[in-house]
Amino acid sequence: MRFTLNVVVVAAALALGTSSRALAQEKPTYATVVVAAQSTGTDAGIAIPPNAQVRITGGGTIRSDVPLGGCDATVGPRGCANDAMQKRPEFTAPAGALIATFVDLRGAALSPAFFVGEGGLAIAPAVPSRLLLRVNGYFGGSASGAFVATTALTLAPSATIAANPSSITQRTGIATSAGTRAVASARNALGRSFAGGARTDSSAAVPPRYTAQFMLRRLGFGAPAATIDDVVKRGTAAWLAEQLTPSAIDDTAAIASLQPKPNLTDANNQIIDSDGFERRLIERQFATKRQVQEKLVLHWLEHFAVGNAKVNDAALMSHYEETLRADALGNFKQLVVDVAKEPAMLYWLDNDGNNGANPKTNPPNENFSRELMQLYVLGTTQLNMDGSPVLNANGVALENYVQTDVTTAAVALSGFKTIITYTPGQDPNTRFSVAFSAARHGVAAQRTLLGVTYTDPGTDQCLNAALDVLVRNPSTAPFEAKELLQRLVAPNPSPRYIAAIAAVWAKTVDAPDQIAQVVRAIANDPEFNGSYGANLKEPEELLVTALREAGGKLLSTPNTANGTTLGGAASLAGGGGMLAQESQEPYNSPSVFSFYRPGQKESLLSQQLMLTRFNHMTTLLANNPATANTSFDTVTLAASMPKTVAGISQYLLDALVDGGTPALAASVQTYLANGTDDAHIRGAIWLILSSPEYEVA
């Protein structure tokens, strides 16, 4: 079967103010590209003029990587003798079986991937670009290259596609008005091509305000209009430089606004804190001026996930958080050493009181040792710098460690124990310490870990010695770089991007500001701005960003008058709170895997969780700012808005979704046409906060 794709490049050089009528008179131009058979796409791509509208259709056959067709040869009763003998089904590619993305002439992505065959018009970036194609494995809610082209995929001209964009959109199911609006949008002419999801990496083409909002949302938790104004005035580079030295930022006011740490115990020595320690973290995300540091705190809290369900001590959790914050932009090895000696981690992964002195007769607990290697530092598989697995001659991925390494590391990390004194009335924040016992660790010894032989000093420095081997493992830089990129940029950063950031990671392995240097490199890469819209907002980002960007209030004073006490269903934090309902209760990761696996934020979404996210916005918007501790102060916000339907809509869309799509703007205006009073402004905010555009960052 022949795979035919049609790429129609319509109306190059769309200029500001060009009407759809003018566009319709342009003659379409066609381009051709071949995706080779047995490949998963093409990096050659086709050249696309700036601002072109690109319509791509296709059909043909692709092959699944999942064996579902029995064996190629008749074999014995045990089935296929090996994996290669299994048939992979070939079938007609459905819409969405191909994805495309715009890249600049150096190969950096300018847009997130979009589906081919959806019927939409993709708007090319404002700079010359190439269009790449991938055979898409996006089925069942997860993305991968699980399909390959069976035959050469050829992009060819098609006589059936008209030049008139509105007639195209009619035939393919997009409402004509929406399609026409999309074409006519002056915003697209500025290079903000929402219809195609493309975004130029040229800051000249994107309004500086949107570039600033994007950076503050990705590297922080968004910001109110006044803060954005200030960053636009000073420039994003200056803002980032300031953020990367958080100690130089005066954060006194923000810290003073947080509710106090737990400092009282009851008659049974239980800490009187309720869920305050969770709430305090969210309050800090909302209030702090050290936004980048706090975003990294979120990263490390999820990377080194610890659950209070097992630790069960608010003071230990607070101490853990403060240690992560102190090291958040510092040196990674120091961070791991500090984490390993934190009481919360000692309890969480059972290294507390672990005895490695007689491993043969009394085996040490391996829990921390295994997860330290698998999840915290280097991963199970040996990695190249670009994040791809290292393969042997037979194409099989090589393991980073074997069971012997797990056992050795368990011994090497043993001997630490948390000491807690229980004196009634004692400040719970000062009643614990961590002690090292040589008797439970064993004397100085030569150890071989991950193929490296080193001397374990038999003292509390045993941790530093073992962790030094781990952090210098060649897989550590790409492993950590990729996970950080997946948090801050996109679930599928390009191999080039991973390699570039891993190189910075490896080069700065001994630098006290290693992580700050890595974050700077991430933000300065063209793929950073090009990833607009590619990352889902996690629940904490979803809620805190909404409050910061749309006049929200997050007060530390519990208010019981209207039921919005700390904890409980109407609050953000706490068991049963909104974040818990959205599967991300702070400090309460269900397992060592945190709330989702790196690159799979999608698992935070299900039909249930989508509804929950929408419903929580309803709850917060219904709260009265005069009495509730979490609310939107829309009356104050409205004072700075224009008074017209179009003006209010534009103001809210600018603040929350960088202007939004023309179709979204039209919908919001349709709603506001019923009224522009406070109730309708709240309704308009809800519609934007529950739009797919707001779900991503």
Next chain:
Amino acid sequence: MFDRRRFLCGATASAFVAPAFLTSIAAEAASTDTIVVIVGQLGGNDGLNTVIPLGQYGAYAGLRTPTAAPPDPTLALNITEATIAAAGTAFDPNPATAAAAATQYAFNPAMTALRQVYAAGHLAVIAGIGTPPAEPNRFSHEVGQFDWGSGTINKLGTGQTGWAGLALDGAPGGILPPAVSLTGQNPITLRGLVQSPLVISAPLESFVLRNGGTTTADTQTRANVFGQIQGERNGFSTTAFARALSSSATGAIAQVQGIAASNLAADYISTAYKPSFLDTQLQQIARLIVGKSGARAFYAVHGGYDTHRSQNASHPALLGQFSNALANFYAYLKAKNVSSNVVIMTFSDFGRRVQANSTYGTDHGSTEVTFVMGDPVKGGFYGQYPSLTTLDATKNMVVQVDFRNQLSDIITYLGADPKPIVGQAYPKLGFL
């Protein structure tokens, strides 16, 4: 009829043509209405303390008594013979082998309820089951859960589908799509090539959308504009995913609430014990089965089995919850006359090490014990308890039954061909 296409690509699905290879599966699947309920014991359940190998009691007791100094007898992990005798060892419903079996194996004393289901002949115990050493990372939670979900080995990071999802690809569904997760999460187990599961959090009543309209008219206007926004298209692939989910969610609200309203299952909760979260999930599944949702695979989980430390503090209680919840669920389906086509199967990430560690717990190990329960199940003991003394190089028991063998038999029960899904044909274990 639920619009399953919305589950594929949301608004993008209009041009979808079902791959030809799926139609044969569909034809086969449509001929039956069997239902499978999958229950995961997350964390890696200690099979040795779940079904105790009495026949190897000496080796068991020796390896399960920690040598930590000072020894603390209350923390020893072996279940004492006196405790087992008090709980009763009658294990095998087959009179011909019952006497011998009673001397060989015993349920953990906390599992009285499941022991009674076993005695009634509706519970299969599969011993010595696990992930083969050909999976190099089989002692990782992530790998263990993924492999049990995908029905494959060595596919973590590349595999995107699960065995139940593939088995039900092309199945017609009913009021609801063919696969439903009650965990609030989307497990790999239920993902097919062309269908995604409906994901609900218990209880069903929480599956609603509130738009906050201030008047009846405003509520209606918000609903209209909301629907318009969710139906709009743009090119963000991530957004398209959110849009597809939102569409499938809002599309399913009426169906889920219809079943919820028709079937409150107020009589579900047994007063004999305190319900756990597993009970809550199974109660919702019971409501969906009684309410004829048309779903064919359900997914629920029970966590907390990663007992590295002080295992006795939690493990017996977990097994008690597990046993009560499963037995109560089965009894309820029976009472409602809807049990004849329902099979409940369990799995865990992996088993645990034979030898206890120095913190009175057990580390990640190889073989586990799983259960299959239901009217269609031929109760009894399947698989083979491995030797506790002849261990492999990782000091673990040797796997006797490949986990894919159990899945293979369940896939067959769902009406699909297991061989292409789990990679090869396995001889039937015989419980179905």
